[in-house]
Amino acid sequence: MKKIKYILVILFALNGIMCLAQETINAFDPNTFLFGGGQGSNFAVLDLQPISIIDAEPDPSNSLSFGISTSSLEAGLPVTGAGGSSINEDTWLNFTYRALNYANARVFVYTNQAVPVDITIKIQIIATANVGGVYNPNPNTNPITLSNFEQVLVYDFASGYTGDGLGTGYQIRCTIENPNGISLPPGFEIIYEIK
Known part of the structure; x- marks a missing residue:
């Protein structure tokens, strides 16, 4: 018991x-x-991937159209106009950039092929507009004569974005001087790149 x-x-x-x-x-x-019971904490690490996107507007073709001035078009003159040069100011560069470790970036411009000897193509930023985006514009406003070597179009800038579409980002003036009226090679492209 x-x-x-x-x-x-x-x-x-x-x-x-x-x-x-x-x-x-x-x-x-x-x-x-x-407030009761055991409490603890965990450390979290969040890694965000860097992003570099640049777009030439308007979409979808992103091609430059220079048109022909019918008032100055005469037989014997180049098709780019009476003076052999044409200007297009309809292109806007938009970008989204998120840096790795707060590194600054630049926008470079170059061509995928050599520009023919008798043609001169100049690119110049003529305006910046911050509509709907957050960025610190730092443009090179001097005209750049294009070649297949990279040249700085926008100097060091931090993470940000311009907004999308016409009227946002950087307005580009493209001038073609073609006194002999020759054609660009097939597949010729102007390339904008963030690095």
Whole structure:
């Protein structure tokens, strides 16, 4: 009988210990789960990938159209106009840039092929507009004579974005001087790149 009493006392003691260890949470009383019980913390690391996107607007063709001035078009003159040069100011550069470790970037411009000897193509930023975007414009406003070597069009800038579409970002003036009226090679492209 003594053994049974000891076993019962041990069972009641263990049962009491188990009952005391269990915590009841009342979902209607936020204090019981906000301020009570064990609390801990974990450190989180969030890695954001760098992004560099640049777009020449208007879409979808992104081609420059210079048209022909019919008032000065005469037989014997180059098709680019009476003076052999044409200007287009309809292109806008938009970009989105998120740096790795706060590194600044630049926008470079170059061609995918050598420009023919008798043609001169100049690119120049003539306006900046911050409509719907956040960025620190740092343009090179000097005319750049294009070649297949990279040249800086926009100097060091931090992470940001220009907004999308015409009237946002950088307005580009493209001037073609073509006194002999020759054609550009097939597949000729002007390339804008963020680095």
